[in-house]
Amino acid sequence: MLSLKTEKIKKIISQIGLSQTKSKNLKKMAHQLIKGGGVKPDWNYLESLAGVGHKTASVVMAQWYGIPAFPVDTHIHRLASRWGLSKAKNVEMTEKDLKKLWPKQLWNKRHLQIIFFGREYCPARNHNLLECPICSWASTKKRILQESNKM
Numbered sequence: 325m326l327s328l329k330t331e332k333i334k335k336i337i338s339q340i341g342l343s344q345t346k347s348k349n350l351k352k353m354a355h356q357l358i359k360g361g362g363v364k365p366d367w368n369y370l371e372s373l374a375g376v377g378h379k380t381a382s383v384v385m386a387q388w389y390g391i392p393a394f395p396v397d398t399h400i401h402r403l404a405s406r407w408g409l410s411k412a413k414n415v416e417m418t419e420k421d422l423k424k425l426w427p428k429q430l431w432n433k434r435h436l437q438i439i440f441f442g443r444e445y446c447p448a449r450n451h452n453l454l455e456c457p458i459c460s461w462a463s464t465k466k467r468i469l470q471e472s473n474k475m
C-alpha cells in the first residue's frame with residue numbers, strides 16, 4: 325500500500341464513498357503501521373492511525389482480537405434511541421449506555437446482532453415505527469410522533 329500512489333489507491337477503492345480522503349488516509353496508515361509494527365490490540369495506537377476513530381478501533385478490538393468493545397455507528401445510535409435503550413445525543417454517550425445494559429462478554433455479540441437486525445429491517449428514514457411490534461412497544465410516543473412527522 326505504501327508503495328502505491330494515492331491516485332492508484334483511490335482507483336482501487338473508488339466504489340466506496342469518500343475515496344479521496346480514504347485513499348490519503350490508507351497511504352498514511354500504511355506508513356504508520358510499518359513504523360509502528362503492524363496492527364496491535366492497543367486503543368491509543370489504533371486511534372492514532374490515519375482515518376481510524378474510536379468506532380473503527382472498537383471494531384478491530386471486538387472482531388479481530390475478541391476484546392470486549394461496543395462499536396456504535398449511526399445505525400446503532402438510532403436504534404438504541406428508537407428502542408428506548410439510550411437517550412444520548414451522541415455516539416459516545418450511547419456507547420456508555422449500551423455497555424451498562426449487558427455484561428462485557430456479550431458486547432461483541434450484541435453489537436453485531438443490533439447491526440444485522442437494523443440493516444435487515446430498520447430503515448433510517450420515512451419509516452412508521454408503529455408498523456412493527458418492537459418500536460410500537462419500546463419507542464416513546466414523542467419519538468414515534470417525531471419520525472411520523474418527517475414522513
Ligand code: SF4
Nearest residue numbers: 445446453456458459
Ligand atoms: S419499527 Fe421495527 S423495523 Fe422499524 S426501526 Fe423499529 S424495530 Fe426496526
